[in-house]
Amino acid sequence: MIQRREYVNQYVRFYQVLLLSIALSPLAAMTVFAVLRRRVVQYLSQEVRQELENLGDLETELESRAEQADQMLGDLEQRLERHKDQLPDEVDSVSRTVEVQLAEIQELDAFREQRLRELQELLWTVYSNHKSQEQHLAHLTPETLLRHLSGSPEEMDDSSIGELLELPETEPFTETLADEISPDETPLAETIYQAESAPEQPPELDGDLDESLDENLSESDQTSEDDESEPDLVSDESCSQTSEDDESESDLVSDEVLSSPDSREGWLAVARDCERDGRWPEAIAAYEQALTYPASNSPQTPASSEEAKPALTPENSPSAAQETPTEEDATGESSPQSPSFEQLKQVAQEAGDRRQWPACIKACQQALTHKNDAHLYKLLGNALQALGQPTQAQDSYRQALRFKPDFAEVYANLGSLYAQQKHWPKAIECFRRALRLQPQLAAAYRNFAKVWEQVGNEGEALACWQQALAIEPDWAQPQDHLVLGNRWVKLDRWDIAETCYRRAIASDANLLDAWHNLAEVLAHRQQWHTARDTYETLLQKAPQRVMSQLGYARVLAGMQDWDGAMSQYHHLAEVAPEQVFAQHRFAQRLKDEGLIPQAIRVYRRALQFAPESFELQLGLAELLCQSEQWQEGLAAAEKAIAEHPQVAKAHYYAGRCQVAQERWQEAATHLQQAVNLDPQFFWSQYFWGKSLLALQQWQMAADVLAEAMPLNPQFHWGYVELGQAWMELEMYHKAVEAFQQAQALAPDTPWLAKKLADALRGRALADIEEAVNCYRQAIAEHPEDLDNYHRALDLKSNDIDLYVQLADELARQNQDSGAITFYQMALQLQDRPEIKAKLQDLLKKKIK
Incomplete structure (x- = not known):
């Protein structure tokens, strides 16, 4: 772009040199300048078309590369699914190819962005060149030509020589929104409560607005985000449309x-x-x-008596016919009876300030017949919007943006207009553009916040409120700061909430809710000393405020000032006995800190003023059981049961106290009820099983304990109790498993080794008996197999029947000596007549 600009400057200087050879010829100079402008515009137009073609080619290539990359990524994923680790070389190759493609895409994208910026700069150059040429030709006189041709040092240093291609400087925008966006704007507090009726799901925000915002509103947001300080470039469409209008x-x-x-x-x-x-x-x-x-502008000929018309320059008549009045209009303006443009503009502004909208509209329309003015179009739009004519107001705002594209207040008013019509995406886009152009528009932030509330985006709404109050901190009332702080708390933004509460207090030191909420925020952030001081200040203003007394007690507990906290809670138990849960929470906090006696005192103090409180009775029963005060704990538990008999914990504490007192039957009754109400509570099932063991209900005890242990598998005493129940049922295999699990958890448990050994012995004896029975079955099936007899006798050497059966089989097989021996062994175990008879018969047979 720099080289192109230098080329054009050289082109201009060439024709300036050519003018030197035309001695004092104004006609030739004017002709040369006209031809020069046409050629420069043609050249730049060709450049624009070429850049557009190049940009289109880049877009096509970028899309092609992106498609190739997507396809290669898809192929890579499919190959990975098919082959997994079988083809690492192919996977690496495809990965490298994809990386190369991605790098090329990034390079093309960067080049496209660069070309786009160059094209935008070229477009602006064409536009500024067009305006600059008009100004040159409009003010060209023979005197100026002579000064340029003379080449004086002053004129050679004049920067206007190179003005043809210089970008015009933008004037800083310093105006503020003079009026509220909506004539009937509701207060902040009312808007906050209205936010509750917002839809649950906000609509999707369109990035592009319709034609009602004119071409200025449909420009790329990317250019604005890249450099918000630069004015938005006008699109080709808007330029051509403006040119046609001109x-x-x-x-x-x-x-x-x-x-x-x-x-x-x-x-x-x-x-x-x-x-x-x-x-x-x-x-x-x-x-x-x-x-x-x-x-x-004096009369041009001696015969002419009329005043000369004003010069037709870009400043006073760039495009509209109404900007350059006719001869009759000019004559009318010069008459004393016709008000001037400035007078009409002042009348319109005063009528708008007084909200006399019909008079304001009339004055604006009359003034605009003399001269187009962006501020008048905005004022006209405000009046039309206030009178409920949104379409006409929208047209006026578009005209204002046409003459002043960076008119932030107009964008804000358009946002308000769309918000009234519930066109939320368009309203959001308008407010965003307004605040990019003028970040200090507090009223725009306030109305933008209301839009976010309507679409249900609480975070964005509060951010806008915060920005508005940062710009105009005195605008809101103390109650408004309080409500904003509460809303920030719901979003867990405690730091911002603290700021809001402090602002409320600074505005109204007697706003007690703000003091209380500030102290709560400080306590949440564990700034205990500051929270305590805040509560003390508040309680000096309102010593009977119960909620603040509770907060003060909580802060003292947070500081671990247990004596001070207990004193405060004791006072609250008397003045606010209904605050049962506060007392209960504090007692549980003391219990967690290991201060059991202090916690019991808190419960007993609170029960003096609320004796029928179930929560307090139950909490007291828990701590009494924990401190092994069984009789008092049983009394507290029974009172809790009387209040709420369907609460499992109350029955558990009663049963636990009775187990400690070895009142097994009553304990089993309460604990069974606790299990029925809450079968997932381990301790109820465990102590119920233990009570059943004491009652020698072995099978039921084993079933209850077996069901309880999965709820607390790390409690070894449960396995000990379960193993003992299985031992009583002579189910030695299950007893061994239970004792082994207990041994794995706590090998030093007293008497556990003996219990496990007894279980193993019982299991071994049971296994031997089972094996002997199997051999008996084998003997019945194959009595001739003498090995079965011997194996069975090895396991059970005192079985008389086995000896007799073996002797009978030996006698049948004519092994008399062996048969005599086993008959004699059987008689040694037990003297039976039938065995003696068989032995005598065998001996007689052998003597014969």
Whole structure:
């Protein structure tokens, strides 16, 4: 772009050098400048078209590369799914290819962004060149040509020589929103409560607005975000539309001027019109006629008695016919009876300040017939909007943006207009643009907050309220700061909530709710000393405020000032006995700190003023059981049961106290009821099982304990009790498993080794008996197999029947000696007549 600009500057200087050879020829100079402007515009237009084509090619290539990358990524994922770790080389190759493609895409994207910026700069150069040329030609006189041709040092240093391609500087925007966005704006506090009725899901926000915002509102947000301090570039469409409007409106002007081109400015206008239509000979002739008039606005010919018309420059008549009045209009303006533009503008402003909207509209419309003014269009839009004419107001706002594209207040008013119509995405976009142009518009932030509330975005709404109050801290009432602080608390933004509460207190030191909430926020952030001081200040103002007394007690507990906290809670038990849960929570806090006696005192003190409180009775029963005060604990538990018999914990504490007193049957009854109400509470099931063991209900005890242990598998005493129940049922295998689990958890448990050994012995004996029974079955199936007899006798050597069966089989097999031996062994175990008879028969047989 710099090289292109240097080239054009050289092009301009070339024609300036050419002018030096044309000695004092104004006609030739005007012709050269006209041709120069046309060629420069043609050259830049060609450059723009070429850049657009290049940009389109880049977009196409970028999309193609993106598609290739997506396809390669998809192929890579499919190959990974198919092959997993089987083809690492192929995976690496594809990965490298994808990385190369991504790098190229990033490079193309960066190049596209660079070309886009260059194109935007070129467009602005064309626009500024067009305006600069108009200004040069409109003010060109023979005297200025002579000064340029003379080449004096002062003129050579003049920066206006290179003005053709210089970007115009933007003026800083310092105006403020003079009026509220909506005439009937509701107070902040009312709006906050209205936010509760907002829809649950906000609508999706469109990035582009419809044509009602004109082309200025549909420009790319990316350009604004890259550099918010720079003015938005006008799109090609808006430029062409403006150009067409200028041409059509200029035609209306030229129709009037050509009827009497008796001034320098009139002939210049004719020349420009001819030049725009490509009628170059007529344009040269018109410029030649223009040079015959001096540059002043005095009468141009001796015979002329009319005043010269004002010069048709971009400042006073760039595009609209109504900006350049006709001869009759000019004559009317000069008469004393017709008010001037400034007078009409002042009347319109005063009527708007008094909210006399019809008079304001009339004055604005009359003033706009003289001259287009962005502020008047805005004021007209305000009046139309206040009178319920949104479409006409929208048109006025568009006109204001046309003449002043960076008019932040107009964008804000458009946002308010769309908000009234519930076009939330458009309203949001308008407010965003307004605040980018003018970040100090507090009223815009307030109305933007209301829009966010309507779409249900509490975080954005509060952020806007915070910005508005940062700009105008005195605008809100103390109650408004309080409500905002409460809303920030709901979003867990305690720091901002603290700021809001402090602002409320600074505005109204007697706003007690703000003091209380500030102390609560400080306590939440564990700034205990500051919270304590805040509560003490509040309680000096309102010593009977119960909620603040509770907060003060909590802060003392947070500081671990237990004596002070107990004194405060004792006082609260008397003055506010209904605060049962506060007393209960404090007692539980003392219990967690290991201060059991102090916690019991808190419960007993509170029960003096609320004796029928179930929560206090239950909490007291818990602590009494924990401190092994069984009789008092049983009394407290029974009182709790009397209040709420369907609470499992109350039955558990009663049963636990009775277990400690070995009142097994009553304990089993309470504990069974506790299990029925809450079967997932381990201790109720455990102590119920233990009570059943004491009652020698072995099977039921085993079932209850077996069901309880999965709830607390790390409690080894439960396995001991369960193993003992299985031992009583002679289920030695399950007893061994239970004792082994207890041993794994606590191997030093007293008497556990003996219990496990007994279980193992019982299991072994049971296994031997089972094995012998199996051998008996085998003997019945194959009595000739003598090995079965011997194996069975190895396991059970005192079994007489086995000896007799073995002797009978040996006698049948004619092994008399062996049979005699086993008969004798059986008789040694037990003297039976039938065994003696068999032995005698066998001996007689052997003697024969």
